[in-house]
Amino acid sequence: MLVVPKPDTLTQPYWDVARAGKLLLQRCVQCGHTWHPPLPICPTCHAANYEWRASSGRGTVYSCTIIHQAAHVAAQGRTPYLVALVTLAEGPRVVANILNCAMDDVRIGMGVALTFQEIAPGVVLPQFEPAPG
Amino acid sequence: MYRQTAVVGIGQTDFSKNSGRTEWQLALEAVLAALADAGVEARDVDGIVRYSYDNVTQAMLVRALGIRDLRWYGEIPFGGIAQCGVVAQAAAAIASGIASTVVVYRALNERSGVRYGRAERNIPAIGDIVHAAGDRSPVGQFSGPYGLYVPGQVMALQAQRYAYEAGISLDELSEALCVLALQQRRYANGNPHAMMRERPLDREGYFAGRMISTPLRLYDYCLETDGAAAMVITSAERAKGLRADPVYILASHQSLYPHSEPITVYAADLTRLSGPGNIDKLYADARIAPQDVSVALFYDATSYSALSGFETYGFAERGQGWRYLKDNGMGLDSKLPMNTHGGHLSEGYIHGLNHLTEAVRQLRGTAANQVVGAEIALVGCHGASSAIFAR
Numbered sequence: 205m206l207v208v209p210k211p212d213t214l215t216q217p218y219w220d221v222a223r224a225g226k227l228l229l230q231r232c233v234q235c236g237h238t239w240h241p242p243l244p245i246c247p248t249c250h251a252a253n254y255e256w257r258a259s260s261g262r263g264t265v266y267s268c269t270i271i272h273q274a275a276h277v278a279a280q281g282r283t284p285y286l287v288a289l290v291t292l293a294e295g296p297r298v299v300a301n302i303l304n305c306a307m308d309d310v311r312i313g314m315g316v317a318l319t320f321q322e323i324a325p326g327v328v329l330p331q332f333e334p335a336p337g
Numbered sequence: 338m339y340r341q342t343a344v345v346g347i348g349q350t351d352f353s354k355n356s357g358r359t360e361w362q363l364a365l366e367a368v369l370a371a372l373a374d375a376g377v378e379a380r381d382v383d384g385i386v387r388y389s390y391d392n393v394t395q396a397m398l399v400r401a402l403g404i405r406d407l408r409w410y411g412e413i414p415f416g417g418i419a420q421c422g423v424v425a426q427a428a429a430a431i432a433s434g435i436a437s438t439v440v441v442y443r444a445l446n447e448r449s450g451v452r453y454g455r456a457e458r459n460i461p462a463i464g465d466i467v468h469a470a471g472d473r474s475p476v477g478q479f480s481g482p483y484g485l486y487v488p489g490q491v492m493a494l495q496a497q498r499y500a501y502e503a504g505i506s507l508d509e510l511s512e513a514l515c516v517l518a519l520q521q522r523r524y525a526n527g528n529p530h531a532m533m534r535e536r537p538l539d540r541e542g543y544f545a546g547r548m549i550s551t552p553l554r555l556y557d558y559c560l561e562t563d564g565a566a567a568m569v570i571t572s573a574e575r576a577k578g579l580r581a582d583p584v585y586i587l588a589s590h591q592s593l594y595p596h597s598e599p600i601t602v603y604a605a606d607l608t609r610l611s612g613p614g615n616i617d618k619l620y621a622d623a624r625i626a627p628q629d630v631s632v633a634l635f636y637d638a639t640s641y642s643a644l645s646g647f648e649t650y651g652f653a654e655r656g657q658g659w660r661y662l663k664d665n666g667m668g669l670d671s672k673l674p675m676n677t678h679g680g681h682l683s684e685g686y687i688h689g690l691n692h693l694t695e696a697v698r699q700l701r702g703t704a705a706n707q708v709v710g711a712e713i714a715l716v717g718c719h720g721a722s723s724a725i726f727a728r
């Protein structure tokens with residue numbers, strides 16, 4: 205069993221463009237504020253004219269946990285696995301798994317870089333891996 | 338609001354893994370017990386506040402209790418932070434004159450029915466491909482596909498960040514969480530109504546508990562419980578005519594700020610979930626200082642949530658709650674006895690309503706683990722909902 209995102213009207217661009225290898229963030233055209241998860245208006249100046257702008261892909265691990273007990277049938281047989289919170293250079297925080305890294309080596313504060321993972325045909329998740337260097 | 342309203346009745350069912358009754362029955366048992374305790378006739382109830390998570394609606398209570406005219410009813414969303422929200426809304430309705438006698442309640446078959454530690458309630462497990470929808474964390478489209486499913490995992494992320502900011506190892510954090518879990522268990526061992534009344538726990542047993550989501554182990558998590566609890570709240574004036582020992586509401590607050598609604602991963606600071614200035618205002622409204630509190634009941638979906646309460650409510654400096662616990666403990670002879678009924682970790686998980694009923698028992702002097710001379714009780718869910726009660 206696989207859990208995939210269900211895009212809605214507001215979030216469709218995020219998932220469409222993830223397939224093309226970009227992590228999109230909403231950015232207010234009027235005041236420049238950037239946020240995630242998506243909102244209908246800018247939470248700072250309330251302008252409705254936002255644009256979707258690709259993240260630089262640079263981030264740091266804000267927190268992480270290694271999950272040992274499956275909390276959904278979909279996780280059965282897949283434990284342990286790691287879930288991290290990543291703070292992007294642009295400011296917003298996203299949920300990710302840290303790929304290409306042993307779980308025990310993931311540290312809060314470590315630099316990570318954007319990558320992508322196709323979990324099912326046409327379903328692509330923005331993910332992160334240790335930053336080079 | 339100060340001392341304008343009071344709790345005059347409390348009631349609860351037994352707490353078990355399998356109630357064998359419907360949630361409707363459980364709610365009625367607890368509400369009728371609370372009404373009997375208050376000496377109030379069911380038909381005279383004119384207000385109800387419900388947790389929006391409760392499957393028992395106001396209409397179901399009105400129908401079964403034969404309430405003549407429910408003139409005011411409300412409900413609080415977002416699960417655990419409804420804890421003191423129901424008190425705040427009941428008190429506000431009474432103080433404003435909209436209602437005179439308000440029932441608050443929580444009934445759930447959380448072990449034999451829908452389990453909150455599982456995510457199938459949000460992501461149905463039917464078929465090979467299942468969908469995570471909405472933007473809630475956990476569970477939603479931005480977290481479910483990554484395997485972040487349930488509140489207990491989010492609290493592990495919060496605890497992990499806490500240790501980092503406090504500059505301590507996860508082992509040091511676990512030592513403090515162990516102090517808390519063991520003391521709550523000792524309290525439960527002395528509480529005949531607690532699910533864990535006959536199940537002692539020692540340090541070895543705590544650390545032998547299986548890891549659920551690092552750094553939180555089995556005994557860092559709340560129980561899963563079938564049961565219900567209820568309270569009756571009325572005006573201070575009416576309360577005096579009903580009983581000799583009303584428990585007055587000094588202050589009761591709710592708070593939301595961007596992404597603070599449970600269970601959050603996006604709030605700016607995951608180690609401080611209380612809104613700015615919110616706790617200062619709580620104490621100011623209650624006309625007390627933290628050192629005046631006799632007993633605290635902190636929301637404990639996990640041991641970490643309760644530990645953070647010592648910092649949120651001003652008993653320990655930021656990042657020092659772990660040290661406070663190790664140095665002071667939280668037993669009956671400590672600076673601040675906390676979760677004296679055993680809490681969610683060891684009495685039962687009634688979504689915070691059993692913390693409220695314990696606050697009332699402490700102030701009446703009838704608690705199983707009584708704090709001698711208790712004058713003021715603080716109940717709080719990480720600053721997002723709080724209430725201060727007094728004799």
